[in-house]
Amino acid sequence: MYVLRRLPSLIATLLAVSILTFLMTSLLPGDPALQILGAENATPEAIAAVRAELSLDDPLPVRYLHWIGDALTGDFGRSYRTNEPVSQAIVERLPVTAEIGLLAIVIALAIAIPVGMLSAYRAGTRTDKVISSTSFGLLAVPNFMVAILLILIFAVWLGVLPATGWVNFTDNPVQNLRSALLPALSLAIAEMAVYTRLLRTDMIATLQQDFVTMARVKGVSNRRILFRHALRPSSFSLLTVAGVQVGAIIGGSVVIETLFAVPGVGRLLLEAVLVRDLLMVQGVALVIAVSYVVVNFTVDILYSYLDPRISHGRSAARV
């Protein structure tokens, strides 16, 4: 089976990810012991004691094996800084980032699919040109700029959405959606532009294929041709990029969550990096990396649904 065949490479990737995560964070300059003690308490003896307590002086491979062994059982240790279990912090924060990220993808796709199709269908016309230049424009605007403008318009001027803050879904679903909307929109804008451009290109190619001409000859309506016949074969690049762009969304969440004061993993990671909260950084980075790998693995599997030829090991090249 296709999934089983891909499994060994998935495991190898995850292993590499965990080693890299661990190495990179361990090699950051700045002593975590100093951060824990605070400058005023940092006598050499105190630093040595804290380093010993945290096993920071053990060789790196030994520390890695301890860490990964515990991590496999779901125990990422406790944060040096807050004394909070790392796994608990991740479980609390991940749904926030996931909700905003998913909402961003949904918003981006909901706008990009019809707009991209329209652009392809009207390729070369004025409509197409307006859509294309708008997409390029949106791609060029950094997300923090978008975020500030959105806050200005929707919170300060119109007063319809909160400027910052987060309400848990379980506390109040409506308020939850309201608090997620602006952060999601800030992330969605650039994604939307990417998706629109991709779908347009692929769909123009699809619309020139024989089976589309055939459908036209048979008198099938334009709407039916676009949605029933052309969309599926045109969505490969879109799907691939949507998978890859999950990384961009997670990266963007670091900035967006800080601006909107939202308690997601991006902000957790940022603050942990700044104070050298190594266990927290390693745990969060590992979980993010694993999510990313798993999303893209899922995308691979979805290909075989979109194009059954893939699961039979044949070329995906279109006829």
Next chain:
Amino acid sequence: MRGLRRPSRGPWTRALAAAGLVGVLLGTAACGGGDGDGNGGVEPGAQSDGGEAGDPVEGGSITIGLEAETNSWLPSEGTFNQPGLTIAHAIYDPLMQRAEDGSVQPYLAESLEANEDLTEYTLTLREGINFHDGTPLNAEALKTVFDDYLKAPTSRLAASLAEVESMDVVDEYTVVYNLAATNASFPDALITAAGWPFSPTAAAAAGPDAGANPVGTGPFVFESWQRDSRLVVKKNPDYWQPGLPHLDEITFRPIPDEDTRLASLQSGDIDVMQSLRQSTVVRARELDGISNYENLGSNAGATTLNTSIAPFDDVRVRRALAHALDQESLIATLGGAGITPAQTQFFSEDSPYWSEKVADAYPEYDVEKAQELYEEYINDPDRSDGKPVGTPLSFTFRCPPDPSLNELAQLIQSFWSGIGAEVEIEQLEQAAWIQRMLGRDYETGCTRVGGDGDPYVLLDGAFTEGPLNMSAYQDPRIDEQLENLKATRDIDERKAAIEEIGLVLNEEAIHTYVGGTLTVLAGRDAVKNIDGWTFPDSTTKGTGAANADTMWAHVWVTD
């Protein structure tokens, strides 16, 4: 303490302030907006009038936007910067507090008496006060907290309590702090986390999670905390100060970004916000229906010179570098032009320890003098760095990667290049930078100098052997004055000692300064008495909203 109240202004100011928001982001000065509305030159405010607040209104709730989250609420575990301090003051009561005149007076404590040579401090508690969980506040509770938490090996208070050897219980409401040596500054320690009693039973029950479940004696009871999102406290119905607190509930929200915190205040998401950034203070002044409670803090932007290495071991070099800097333009790059006066010592002009004599002794901006001293050093055949005569000075200036600090570093570089020094700028992260400074593995760079705590603690840390002496400077004249400072609580004698130290520091040019830190609590006009808190005797005035912190029990809201 200084405060600022501004009359309401037309709605256009709101739009302009909003335009300033984007202007700052684009790195441009939006014309007329934010910083440049003609009020940029306003002094940090007239004395605000507490009587203006009217009669207290009971009930209601407010939301306060803070600049950062705090790692833990257990006094022995937390790092309490301004945001943490202000929340702690809702949940805990400090044993001692600082009054308007700078003196340290009992707050939760009934009294604090020292013996003759200032080595034993006897603290008497008020009777009949309970922690929020019902545990009585008594000498036993204080002792348990002291032994098991404050003096534990992992305590963050190790340095501030280093000289306190033990605590003895005298009777149910009296304890004695035994100090290793004479220390006139000890009462100051009880203003900070070391003097915030918390329930030992609750802390023991919560174990490692005690930092997330604070139980104090304060006016508000901890309700819930979602890290990086919100911390909610509710009125303590059994609070020991009659008639307090006025509010039913306070929500504290960490909003790290200055622009979006200000936007949240504008949009009404929050009722009060805290800021330590000059540009934000100025923009908050422009907002309609918002009152600013400002204070000029003593923690100043500065550069520190590492005197343990050449060429900074030579006073001619240090003075040359100081004379070469135009403080006004440095302040301007940090957005403080016309708002923050140039700092010249460890204390701001709002501090009781500020001295005019010391201010006059600071090496003023004088390029010719700078050039002269610089030439004298590099042409000295015995120059301390051992380089051939005439070789220009060449060193690295380090600074954390903050956009405004980067601008500051470039400006400093250009001033110093102006007299002939070759200065390289290196950006490095805060954590790495502090480590280099503690290890004295640096030449010079961006630091913050000064503070509003006890001057002895501050100056002793900075100029005796120890990790905090980052300039590596020691001087018998300073040591002598530190001894005086340690041995007396007489305010005039202390001021004299501090002045002497300030004169030595400016003569030797250990630091070059930029400006003090202008802080603000900006609140909707309906939120009253933000800076009007008093001691339990209801007459002794406190420090108002100094350092963007206040005692929330005294605040009320009229809508």
